[in-house]
Amino acid sequence: MTKTRVAVLISGRGSNLQALIDACKAPDYPARIVLVVSNVPGAQGLLRAEASLIPALVIDHTDFDSREAFDDALDAELREAGIELLCNAGFMRLHGEGFVRSWWNRQLNIHPSLLPAFKGLHTHARVLREGVKITGSTVHVMRPEMDSGPIVAQAAVPVLPDDSGDSLGARVLMAEHRLYPHALNLVASGAVRVEGELVVGMTQIKDQAPYFSPPFDEPL
Ligand code: GRF
Numbered sequence: 432m433t434k435t436r437v438a439v440l441i442s443g444r445g446s447n448l449q450a451l452i453d454a455c456k457a458p459d460y461p462a463r464i465v466l467v468v469s470n471v472p473g474a475q476g477l478l479r480a481e482a483s484l485i486p487a488l489v490i491d492h493t494d495f496d497s498r499e500a501f502d503d504a505l506d507a508e509l510r511e512a513g514i515e516l517l518c519n520a521g522f523m524r525l526h527g528e529g530f531v532r533s534w535w536n537r538q539l540n541i542h543p544s545l546l547p548a549f550k551g552l553h554t555h556a557r558v559l560r561e562g563v564k565i566t567g568s569t570v571h572v573m574r575p576e577m578d579s580g581p582i583v584a585q586a587a588v589p590v591l592p593d594d595s596g597d598s599l600g601a602r603v604l605m606a607e608h609r610l611y612p613h614a615l616n617l618v619a620s621g622a623v624r625v626e627g628e629l630v631v632g633m634t635q636i637k638d639q640a641p642y643f644s645p646p647f648d649e650p651l
Contacts, residue, residue, distance in 0.1 A: 437514065437619070
């Protein structure tokens, strides 16, 4: 099968990158990661790429005078590598509008809340402060406005009575590690497409039910 050539953009730990690397090992998975880019030197995710023999490079945003100059350098590397689809996974840098437009409908992002609720940083602390009872994670198609764009897939997790930001964050992260591979599968396989700023098509892959994580779909 022809696999979509994917680049993953990271800034740190890279646990979602790892989940995508692991998913890509399946022979019938429709994508393969051919490049990892970090804007932060020494990001832990770079070691994960190295361990899996995936080419990785650092483009340090502090080396550039403007957001656009950084974006242009990134764009040049992506095109050089023949990238077809971008996955932002904990990439903590906003792109300029020009970059987002040039990768229109070909760039995904994962955000640790049920968008459009709780855009931005410190989501788990804000979820706890608001007292909401369900939160989760969203994979969406990138648009110029932060944490917005057509929603590909979501995973919901419960907020438990004695949660701290850390315990809730860990539960959401576990769900993300199932969600992102699922969402990339949907997009790379062509099962879904963007139409009128909504993702439409077959939003569930046979035998996979990533929408609810424990305790909703299985015993804790
Ligand atoms: C994830 O929670 C993701 O939703 C957010 O940043 C975090 C990245 O974690 N955008 P990791 O680097 O993938 O471990």
